[in-house]
Amino acid sequence: MHPDYLIVGAGFAGSVCARVLAEAGKAVLLVDKRRHIGGNAYDERDAHGVLIHPYGPHIFHTNSKKVFEYLSRFTAWRFYEHRVLAQVGAQLLPIPINRTTINQLYGLNLSEDEVPSYLEKVRQPRESLQTSEDVVLNSVGLDLCDKFFRGYTKKQWGLELSQLSAGVAARIPTRSNDDDRYFSDSFQFMPAEGYTAMFERMLDHPGIAVRTSCDFKDIRDQHPRAHIIYTGPIDAYFDHCYGALPYRSLSFAHEHLADTAQFQAVGTVNFPNEHAYTRITEFKHLTGQQHVGTSIVREYPQAEGDPYYPVPRPENEALFKRYQALAEAAQGVTFVGRLAQYRYYNMDQIVATALTAAQGLLETQP
Numbered sequence: 352m353h354p355d356y357l358i359v360g361a362g363f364a365g366s367v368c369a370r371v372l373a374e375a376g377k378a379v380l381l382v383d384k385r386r387h388i389g390g391n392a393y394d395e396r397d398a399h400g401v402l403i404h405p406y407g408p409h410i411f412h413t414n415s416k417k418v419f420e421y422l423s424r425f426t427a428w429r430f431y432e433h434r435v436l437a438q439v440g441a442q443l444l445p446i447p448i449n450r451t452t453i454n455q456l457y458g459l460n461l462s463e464d465e466v467p468s469y470l471e472k473v474r475q476p477r478e479s480l481q482t483s484e485d486v487v488l489n490s491v492g493l494d495l496c497d498k499f500f501r502g503y504t505k506k507q508w509g510l511e512l513s514q515l516s517a518g519v520a521a522r523i524p525t526r527s528n529d530d531d532r533y534f535s536d537s538f539q540f541m542p543a544e545g546y547t548a549m550f551e552r553m554l555d556h557p558g559i560a561v562r563t564s565c566d567f568k569d570i571r572d573q574h575p576r577a578h579i580i581y582t583g584p585i586d587a588y589f590d591h592c593y594g595a596l597p598y599r600s601l602s603f604a605h606e607h608l609a610d611t612a613q614f615q616a617v618g619t620v621n622f623p624n625e626h627a628y629t630r631i632t633e634f635k636h637l638t639g640q641q642h643v644g645t646s647i648v649r650e651y652p653q654a655e656g657d658p659y660y661p662v663p664r665p666e667n668e669a670l671f672k673r674y675q676a677l678a679e680a681a682q683g684v685t686f687v688g689r690l691a692q693y694r695y696y697n698m699d700q701i702v703a704t705a706l707t708a709a710q711g712l713l714e715t716q717p
C-alpha cells in the first residue's frame with residue numbers, strides 16, 4: 352500500500368482525520384502502538400462483562416452541534432448527565448460547588464438569591480486571574496478552596512494551585528442554584544454501544560487501513576511519500592531535542608464487585624483530601640448497563656507513565672512553543688491532538704480540531 356496519508360494515533364484526532372481524508376478519496380494508513388483503536392477513549396468489557404474505560408472515565412459533552420452531528424454518523428446515543436460528589440469530612444457534597452454544597456457544608460439555608468451575596472462575602476477578589484489559585488480564591492474564597500480544590504489539585508498534578516495556569520481550575524464553575532450536573536453543555540450523551548464501537552464504524556471505510564500494535568518509529572521510513580498526521584506527544588516526534596515536555600500520568604486501579612449492584616450514588620466521587628487516589632468512578636452509571644455486579648476505577652496520579660495530561664503552566668507553554676516552531680518548519684507533517692498540540696482538550700474539542708485540520712489539508716493538497 353502506498354498511502355497518501357500516514358496517520359499516527361487512532362484516538363479521536365487520528366480517526367476523525369482518517370475518515371475525512373478517506374471520504375475525499377485519499378488512501379490512509381492509520382497506525383497505533385497500542386493493541387486497539389480509540390486512543391484514551393477506548394472501552395471494552397472487563398472479565399466480568401461490564402463495559403469499562405481502561406484509561407479512565409470518558410463522558411462526552413459538547414456545545415458544538417457540528418461535532419455532535421458528525422459523531423452521530425457513527426453512533427446512536429444514550430442521554431447521560433454526569434454528577435459528581437466530593438467527600439469533605441463525613442459529608443458527600445455536590446461539586447461543582449452549588450447552593451446545596453454551601454448549605455449542607457455550613458448548615459445554612461440560603462436561597463438562590465442569597466448565594467451570590469454569600470460568595471461575595473467569602474471570595475477574595477483578584478484583579479488578574481493568572482493561576483488556578485487566583486481563579487478559585489476569586490470565586491469561592493479560602494475555606495471552599497481548601498476543602499475542595501487545594502488537596503485534589505496537589506494530588507492530581509503534583510503541583511500547587513498557584514503553580515498551574517488559570518485554565519485548569521476554570522474548568523469547574525461555581526453555581527448559585529441547585530444544578531448538580533458536572534457539565535452544563537447542551538449535548539450530554541454517551542455512545543449507546545460504547546466508544547470503541549463508534550470508532551470501529553468511523554474507521555470502516557475502504558480508503559482506511561488500520562494497523563494496531565505498530566509504532567510509528569518502526570515504519571516511518573517505509574512511506575516516504577505519505578503526508579504524516581502525528582497525534583502522539585510532540586516532544587517524542589522531535590526526539591526530545593529540547594528536553595521532555597511534562598505530561599501528567601495516572602495509574603488506574605480497576606476493581607469488580609461481584610455482589611454489589613451499585614457501589615456509589617453517582618458516576619464519580621472525588622476525594623480532595625483523603626487517599627492517594629483522586630476519584631472513584633462506577634461505570635454502570637455512565638453506560639446504563641444492567642449487571643448483577645459492578646466495576647469501579649480509582650485514579651492514582653503519577654509523574655511517570657503513559658502521557659495523559661499536558662501540564663498547563665507558563666514554563667511548559669514556553670517549551671511547547673519551541674517544539675511548535677520546529678513543527679511549523681517541518682515539511683510533510685501535521686500535528687493534531689491533545690498530546691501533539693499540548694492542549695488540555697476534551698474529546699469534542701479534539702474532534703473539532705481534527706475536522707478543521709483535515710479539511711485544511713484537503714484545501715492545500717487537493
Ligand code: FAD
Binds near residue numbers: 383385584697
Ligand atoms: P489520544 O486519545 O491520546 O490518542 C493518541 C494515540 O496516539 C494513542 O492511542 C497512542 O497510543 C498513539 N501514539 C502515540 N505515539 C505513537 C507512536 N509513536 N506510534 C503509534 N501510535 C502512537 N475528555 C472528555 O471530553 N470527557 C471526559 O470525560 C474525559 N475524561 C478523561 C479522563 C482521563 C483520565 C483522560 C486522560 C482524558 C480524558 N478526556 C476526556 C480527554 C480525552 O481523553 C482526550 O481529549 C482525547 O482522547 C484526545 O484524543 P487524541 O486523539 O488527541 O489523543
Ligand code: UDP
Binds near residue numbers: 501519522
Ligand atoms: N478540581 C479540584 N477538585 C475537584 C475537581 C476538580 O481541585 O473536586 C480541579 C483539579 O485541579 C482538576 C481540575 O479542577 O485537575 C479540572 O478538573 P476536571 O474534573 O475537569 O479534570 P479531568 O476530568 O480532566 O481530570
